[in-house]
Amino acid sequence: MTRELAKRIENYVRQLPTLQACHQAIQELYPELKVRWTKIYGRRWSHVWGDETSMFSAGRRVQINEGWGIVLDEPCPIPEPELTQMVQVLKDYLK
Amino acid sequence: MSSVSYQEWIDSVVKPEQIEKYLNQGRDFVNEELINQALLANRQPSKTRLREIMAKALELQRLDPDETAALLNCQDEEIWEEMYQVGYQIKEKVYGRRIVTFAPLYVSNYCVNNCVYCGYRKSNKETVRHRLTLDQVEAEIKALVQQGHKRLIMVYGEHPLSDVHYIADTIACAYNTKVGNGEIRRVNVNAAPMSVEDLKILRDVGIGTFQVFQETYHHKSYQRLHPKGTIKANYHWRLYSLHRCLEAGVDDVGIGALFGLYNWKFEVMGLLLHTIDLEEKFGGVGPHTISVPRIQPAVNTPFTKNSRYLVDDDSFKKLVTVIRLSVPYTGLILTARERAEVRNDVIKVGVTQLDAGSNIGVGSYSENNLDYTRQQFILGDNRTLDEMIRDLAKMGFITSFCTADYRCGRTGECFMSITKQGKIHNLCMPNAILTFKEYLLDYASPETKTEASYLIDKELDALPNEHVREKVKSMLERIEAGERDLFL
Incomplete structure (x- = not known):
């Protein structure tokens, strides 16, 4: 999964901003996953991009690094180990 | 200096x-001519028009300057009473x-x-x-x-x-x-x-x-x-x-x-x-x-x-x-x-x-x-905060200390998108219940506990989504057991 995700991001990053490239790649691998991207400022997770229509239910916050986080709809369809791997890949792209 | x-x-x-x-x-958005004209042009709004404007507001649509001017110029106390009711309904619908x-x-x-x-x-x-x-x-x-x-x-x-x-x-x-x-x-x-x-x-x-x-x-x-x-x-x-x-x-x-x-x-x-x-x-x-x-x-x-x-x-x-x-x-x-x-x-x-x-x-x-x-x-x-909470409880309002939105990416465009559809209370009411429970356990006076605790069960029962209700129940148990700052 790690390699596949990175490969897809690499493909998209040539045509799209990094964030959208990451989003697109994840949506291809996990079409059922609803994901919103946030910038983290202290306690504040500011909405940046993603599917707002699914925000009517509670989400799960996953911190990528100091500055970036994602919010996923629950129940999260990705097995925990894969989610951890996904975050590791995203760390390389979102500084 | x-x-x-x-x-x-x-x-x-x-x-x-x-x-x-x-x-x-080169001009700012406070167009005084537009404001004065709107107030002048809508100085005698009919009941029918005012009710149409109220209906638009109830659909959670932002009013335009002419519509707002018409409401401001209403001279009919009966219509004002209707507007107070609509204000309450809007608030309840959204929040x-x-x-x-x-x-x-x-x-x-x-x-x-x-x-x-x-x-x-x-x-x-x-x-x-x-x-x-x-x-x-x-x-x-x-x-x-x-x-x-x-x-x-x-x-x-x-x-x-x-x-x-x-x-x-x-x-x-x-x-x-x-x-x-x-x-x-x-x-x-x-x-x-x-x-x-x-x-x-x-x-x-x-x-x-x-x-x-x-x-x-x-x-x-x-x-x-x-x-x-x-x-x-x-x-x-x-x-x-x-x-x-x-x-x-x-x-x-x-x-x-x-x-x-x-x-x-x-x-x-x-x-x-x-x-x-x-x-x-x-x-x-x-x-x-x-x-x-x-x-x-x-x-x-x-x-x-x-x-x-x-x-x-x-x-x-x-x-x-x-x-x-x-x-x-x-x-x-x-x-x-x-x-x-x-x-x-x-x-x-x-x-x-x-x-x-x-x-x-x-x-x-x-x-x-x-x-x-x-x-x-x-x-x-x-x-005091405690007195206020008690007074609000007597009026049927639950006090919320919710701070989840800005910690969950529900900010700016995202927050507006949810509120404009009248959906924010789906998340905020559960969080109100959870933070109110914390208050009752940690800070409330015996009097407030007696008079305001009913709101937990009342609002829990009123949650429309069964899955959310069960989740909140489980979180309330965790709060009773000593955990804090749980939110959706």
Whole structure:
């Protein structure tokens, strides 16, 4: 999964901003996953991009690094180990 | 500060290019001709038209200036009664039967301005000046946390002594202070207009909402009330402060007007035009909250009693109602400036946030004293937080200390998208229940526990989604077992 995700991001990053490239790649691998991207400022997770229509239910916050986080709809369809791997890949792209 | 260095300081703060980029063909959005024409053209609205406008507001659509002007000009008390009902319905539809509660924390009252209506004006020699040290901020925070507060609005006078770095340091101190189970989880800020660069410093420290009130939208009155040569005399620097805020990435902003400085109908129209301009320029993101401060007496400040535009209680209730209907999806803040009986009445037309247990003297929470010489104005409602919660419970409202939205990415465009569809209470009511439970366990008096605990079961039963209800039940059990800060 790690390699596949990175490969897809690499493909998209040539045509799209990094964030959208990451989003697109994840949506291809996990079409059922609803994901919103946030910038983290202290306690504040500011909405940046993603599917707002699914925000009517509670989400799960996953911190990528100091500055970036994602919010996923629950129940999260990705097995925990894969989610951890996904975050590791995203760390390389979102500084 | 000498006059020369003061001017240099103003020049270093104000960035004209950060105003000009937002003007519409060189003009600001407060089109007085449009406002006056709208008020004139809609001076005798029919009942039918007013009811059509109410129906539009109930669908959570923002009203246009003509529609708002028609509501403002309503002369029929029966229709006003209908509008009060609609205000309540809108509020319940968007936000549910919850009231978000916070405390104001005045951090520094040094001020370079000379606003004639303000107790903190530079020339007011009867005001005792004080700027909190970080140790004093910590003491204030501890006193507030021990009341049960989770949300603050931190307030700063405009002065080099309270520049953005000082503000950031005091906010960080507020976030880092813990007392037992308690802590401040959201710090909103009311401070002077700043540049985009300075606002990014506040963004990085993790503020909630940034508030700047225009005071009056009426250009000539603004110039009259804010003496030439002061930084606040720059109408446009203030008017576009929240545009800069959104540009800087602090995507929750709060607007307001100080009612009593000019004609209240004009000010409501100004607030609407402010909302519209923000929404047009920032992809639908308007103000997160609208505040309705009404001028109150202040030490050695005769203007507060002599202004020809003072707003009586009846007109005040009406203006709050029209704002509720005009921007149905935005939070509406009613502060303890107002007397308890006014607040208890006006809450019902659609207010979403209140402060409680407030003490606006700089350093006064930790000293537990009421010192008018350290206050910007004199508060009308001195109920403690516990008393307020009990009174709200008697009216059927649950007090919320929820701070989840801005910690879960529900900010700016995302928050607006949810509220405009009337869906935010799906998340906020569960969080209200959870934070209210924390309050009852950690801070409530026996009397409040007796009178307000019923709200937990009542609101839990009323949650429409069974899955969410079960989740909240489980979280309530965890809170009973000692966990804190659980949220959806």
